[in-house]
Amino acid sequence: MTPDPLRVDFHLLDRQVVDRHGRPVGKVDDIELHIDLDGTATVTALLVGQIALGLRIDGRFGTWLASVGRRLHTDRDPVPLRVPFHHVTDVGSAITLGIDLELLDEPPLERWLRDHVIARIPGARDARQ
Amino acid sequence: MKRALAVTLGILTAIGGFVDIGDLVANSETGARFGMRLAWVVVVGVIGICVYAEMSGRVAAVSGRPVFDLVRERLGPKVALANLAGSYLVTLLTLAAEIGGVALAIELATSVHYLLWVPIAAFVIWVVLWRMRFETMERVFGLAGLALVVFVVALIALDPPWRELGSQALGQASASGEGWASYGFFAVSLFAAAMTPYEVFFFSSGGVEEEWTRKDLITERTNVFIGFPLGGILSLAIMACAATVFAPLGVQVDSIGQTTLPVALALGKLGLAVVILGVFAATFGAALETGLSAGYTIAQYFGWRWGKSVAPRSAARFHTVVLVSLLLGVALLLTTVDPVTVTEVSLVFSAVALPLTYLPILVVANDRDYLGDQVNGRLANIFGVGYLAVILLAAVAAIPLMVITGMGTS
Structure with a gap:
């Protein structure tokens, strides 16, 4: 279910993105638009992560945030996590995707902290329901 | 029984706002200096936090x-x-103060200097945050914090001049002899402490951790309307104990040991043991609340996975923030700074945080996309807007009052 008309600033930007089980993926830090020859704009993808957020905040802090985001990537030319808009199944108080979290690239900061810090502490594997 | 235990989230949240280490001393100090002349601020604060905690809990439960x-x-x-x-x-800053508070409570019991207990206290707090189920945590520390009810018992045993305290509270008694700036400073501090932003962060995130849904709105409201008034009553009892014991003698209160003294006077050793247990549980609970809130705010700003119901390795960024915050708190305390002063300094930052936290809650609580038929009624909006004005006033007044009074010392 998607609101009509869909307002990018109101319905999309800065909302929480969750996977199909409701697990947090990230925020809609920016979006990717496709503009047709006749001028109609379509949202093609949600951009998630520090690089996208940093570029949007801009200023000294934004630039720093984006550069930290880039530094954490192992790719030569890092880009923000791109979630194609056709995966979106619901736009409500959160943006729900129809796919599993595991299908998306793992955020580099999460992976680094897990491998180097958290997973090394005893008991890191148990969920306490 | 299950229903009775369902309100522990509200109680634990309220402990962080009304009887954490800063407030334990501040309530007592206020009672000693102003009698019950500032009791009305606690009442105003209780209503304000009830209004906004209810809204934030409702949004968390429905959306x-x-x-x-x-x-x-x-x-x-x-x-x-x-x-x-x-x-x-x-x-x-509050987390740092609470770690110090736990250590001070152990110092009261053992007479071993609190700085030696700081690393141990921080480690135990971390273990609870790392390992204990959210519900167990909230029940153990919410209920143990209720040991502070001993202040109510002590007050009754002290048999204070009720008429005098009552007329102070209603503004009919003679002036306290303190300047208006000090009066204003203490009023703003008490109000800001009651409305401190981590209460709504913790309460709403706790609701999400407990997987509240629309069906749990009654639980949510019970939590709010039992938890916070209970916190307020404890706060007033501490103030009244100090007003009875210290104010007539003109004694200044500036340490947790003095806060507990009226209970020892009224109830003896047993009372003292209970009050130390209460102080320990309340500061420990407040440390858990602020430790988790530090992680909640950052994780929720960036959209990371958070919470105690997922395995730590699946929420590595969240658990790293909690761990680093605890370490920063310990580092701050080991500079030998006074934990109570730390909570007073944190007031400056409340000036920014308070309006910018409560405004979005009020706006979203009126949004049908989020809440459907559960949006604010007229009463909630009247209170919500009124309190937003009070919050802005307090935020603007806080810093000049702090400077004029040298944080209430003059």
Whole structure:
């Protein structure tokens, strides 16, 4: 279910993105638009992560945030996590995707902290329901 | 029984706002200096936090979105970042103070200097945050914090001049001999402590951790309307004990040992043992509340996975923030700074954090996309807007009053 008309600033930007089980993926830090020859704009993808957020905040802090985001990537030319808009199944108080979290690239900061810090502490594997 | 235990989230949240280490001393200090002349601020604070905690809990139950999600979504990344900075600093400074508070409570029992207990206290707090189930945590520390009810018992045993205290509370008694600036400073501090932003972060995130849904709205409201008034009553009892014991002698209160003294006078050794247990549980509970809130705010701003119901390795960024915050708190305490002063300084950052936290809650609580038929009624909106004005006033007044009075010392 998607609101009509869909307002990018109101319905999309800065909302929480969750996977199909409701697990947090990230925020809609920016979006990717496709503009047709006749001028109609379509949202093609949600951009998630520090690089996208940093570029949007801009200023000294934004630039720093984006550069930290880039530094954490192992790719030569890092880009923000791109979630194609056709995966979106619901736009409500959160943006729900129809796919599993595991299908998306793992955020580099999460992976680094897990491998180097958290997973090394005893008991890191148990969920306490 | 299950129903009775369902209100422990509200109680634990209220402990952080009304009887954490800063407030334990501040309530007592206020009672000693002003009698019950500032009791009305506690009442105003209880109503204010009830109004906004209820809204934030309702949004969390119906839409599953905790407070900092709303802040980011309604204020945009830049203004939300200003709030994040302010809120995180308030939370971090309070966390540091609470670790110190736990250590001070153990010092009261053992006479071993509190700084030696700081690393041990911090480690035990971390183990609880790392290993204990959210519900167990909230029940153990919410209920143990109720040991502070001993202040109510002590007050009755002291048999204070009720008529005198009552007329002070109603503003009919003669002036306290303190300047208006000090009076204003203590009024603003008490109000800001009652409305401190980590309460709504913790309460709404706790609701999400407990997987509240629309069906749990009654539980949510019971938590709010039992938990916070209970916190307020404890706060008033501490103030009244100090007003009875210290005010007539003109004694200044500035340490936790003095806060507990009226209980020892009234109830003897047993009372003292109970009050030390209460102080320990309340500061420990407040440390858990602020430690988790530090993680909640940052994780929710960036959209990370968070919470105690997922395995730590699946929420590595969240658990790293909690761990680093605890270490920063310990580092701050080991500079030998006074934990009580730390909570007073955190007031400066509340000035930024308070309006920018409560405005988005009020806006979203009126949004049918989030709440459907559960949006604010007229009464909630009247109170909500009124309190927003009071919060702004307090935020603007806080810093000049702090400077004029040298944080209440003159």
